[in-house]
Amino acid sequence: MPTGTQAPLLRGASLPLAGQLAERYAQRIRERLLLPGARLPSVRDCARQHGVSPHTVVAAYDQLQAAGLLEARRQRGFFVRESRPASAAARSSRPAAAVPRQAPVDATALIRGMFEADAARSPGLGTLPADWLDPSLLQSAMRRLHQAESLGVQVSYGDPSGDERLRDALSQRLADLGIHASPAQILTTNGATHALDLLIRTQLQPGDAVLVDDPGWAIMFARLTQAGIRLLPVPRSGRGPDLDVLAALAAQHAPRAYLTVSVLHNPTGHSLNLADAHRLLRLADEHDFFIVEDDSYGFLAAEHVPRLAALDGLRRVTYVSGFSKVLTPAWRVGYLATAPERLRALTDVKLLDGLTSSPVLERAVALCMEQGRLRRHAQRLRERLAQARQRVASLAARQGFTWAAPPDGLFGWLDVGVDTERVAQPMLDAGWLTAPGALFSATRAPGSLMRINMATSQDPAFWRQLRACADDFRGRAAPP
Known part of the structure; x- marks a missing residue:
């Protein structure tokens, strides 16, 4: 069965599973939810996320490459290509479809996600939640x-x-x-x-x-x-x-x-x-x-x-x-x-x-x-953030995570131990918007770091889910 809360692909529909999957990613690329340079899930990860066979994913990725939307990079995976805008006729002929939320692949996507997100479930938020303001x-x-x-x-x-x-x-x-x-x-x-x-x-x-x-x-x-x-x-x-x-x-x-x-x-x-x-x-x-x-x-x-x-x-x-x-x-x-x-x-x-x-x-x-x-309002925020950092540090330590830098102010730089760009999608499928470290890299270098918002990361359920996703990814990445 597919994981998370995204809509399942429809078996027995007139469009084969590979075509449905290809259209799902093509729609995300057209609507700029996946931008040039974004890395798609590996074949195995994608198959697991959507409840299909790796053969289906390969077929879908082949269709996207043939359409000029993807490129395969040796030993690195599949990435969104710089695409030409579709003609008005082509756009009007496409059926409307609900687009599942996609984990952020760049700062624009993260900001778009923040406009749509529930702050209480957005550890990747870049601002204070509304209920902290005056x-x-x-x-x-x-x-x-x-x-x-x-x-x-x-x-x-x-x-x-x-x-x-x-x-x-x-x-x-x-x-x-x-x-x-x-x-x-x-x-x-x-x-x-x-x-x-x-x-x-x-x-x-x-x-x-x-x-x-x-x-x-x-x-x-x-x-x-x-x-x-x-x-x-x-x-x-x-x-x-x-x-x-x-x-x-x-x-x-x-x-x-x-x-x-x-x-x-x-x-x-x-x-x-x-x-x-x-x-x-x-x-x-x-x-x-x-x-x-x-x-x-x-x-x-x-x-x-x-x-x-x-x-x-x-x-x-x-x-x-x-x-x-x-x-x-x-x-x-x-x-x-x-x-x-x-x-x-x-x-x-x-x-x-x-x-x-x-x-x-x-x-x-x-x-x-x-x-x-x-000035007094800012002082109250600093005091509240200090309390939040103590709680978040305790929650992170309980799940075995460490910090790459001592947390201060609104943010902490967390070491998750696995590629946080790969973890972002299953976390979003579970309802949590995160900010993987590659978003903050001038070269989009992948890594194990993640930005944590101290005000929006105080739910123990988030930390349990992050631990589960990191362990799951580490287990699948280990050699048999």
């Missing part, structure tokens, strides 16, 4: 915003640099972190991702080489690659970035920039110490590259944790952050702080993108920051 904080800000004194904000384009009241509050927030930036050095954006995109478009050119953390943020890998940037992966572990490798890459390739998360790194949870931060800044001076410091998880970290921008004085470092992780993902409010000479080009591109960012949401965020309300 709706009263948002509601209070919106009520105050609708008062007569704020009417002008609601009926105007707003300042292209961002709401003045918010930039004043941000200047104070940065000062608390040791980063001295006047409101004139701050540009608000439609989320931290938009800030990073503006920096790519204004500070980099196609063909430039850029250092990136590996593991790191797959969305940023995709954006850089799309812009024609050459990625130089810097290995990152629970001890931080390998600065010896970084120095060698810088000497060989003369990179233009280094994009990094210095505090509560996603996915390892590591934060740079002072010694490594100082050495990194010396390397930037020696090899003449600038640094983009992504501090998206900064509100979940203690304020005394060193920031590169504080040590550098925004000379080579541009600081990026936002509020979606602690307020609500629905409010796309981010910002960057940088040297004045970089700001004009960034503001111009923001204007071309959409004239300005939302003055209404920006003023609402400013109201949340005033009187220390956001």
Whole structure:
């Protein structure tokens, strides 16, 4: 019998089993649930998942190869090819079918899965669950915003640099972190991702080489690659970035920039110490590259944790952050702080993108920051996360799992002991959305690591299922 909750193939139907299976995967590829480069299950795993013979799977994969949707790589398996869009006639002739959920094969698929997922069953979630956030904080800000004194904000384009009241509050927030930036050095954006995109478009050119953390943020890998940037992966572990490798890459390739998360790194949870931060800044001076410091998880970290921008004085470092992780993902409010000479080009591109960012949401965020309300909310989140990490560490140890880095902040970097990309589908079939380590690799290298969200991984049933799937995979991979 097929495993998990996916719809079974229909025996005795007019379309043979191999054709049904081929159509199932073709539909996923057409709907971008399986993207180019995604690895399909092995013949044996696929046969077991769908309750069919290996011969049926081979026949289905042959059909997909003949259609130009798959390619076989020697001793590695079957992978989705870059496919041409189907004609409108061909699309209209295909029967509609329910598409089973597919384990994430890249960051886009993971994000799509998170929009559809139940947070309580999503250990791979990249954000805090909704019930951890504070709706009263948002509601209070919106009520105050609708008062007569704020009417002008609601009926105007707003300042292209961002709401003045918010930039004043941000200047104070940065000062608390040791980063001295006047409101004139701050540009608000439609989320931290938009800030990073503006920096790519204004500070980099196609063909430039850029250092990136590996593991790191797959969305940023995709954006850089799309812009024609050459990625130089810097290995990152629970001890931080390998600065010896970084120095060698810088000497060989003369990179233009280094994009990094210095505090509560996603996915390892590591934060740079002072010694490594100082050495990194010396390397930037020696090899003449600038640094983009992504501090998206900064509100979940203690304020005394060193920031590169504080040590550098925004000379080579541009600081990026936002509020979606602690307020609500629905409010796309981010910002960057940088040297004045970089700001004009960034503001111009923001204007071309959409004239300005939302003055209404920006003023609402400013109201949340005033009187220390956001600071107190962040402190409560840090305390709750500390308790969650203790519980998750206990659950993981009970099932015999270890951590590749000491968990901190929202994430832990778990060593499952088997290829987590292979485990992701049976876990999803059992109802659990996970984030295998290959999603965070600049080269999509498979491995035994998995990102764990501390807030959404507290159900003992998840850990029992993960142990069962890992043991099952290990047993099937062992020689007879």
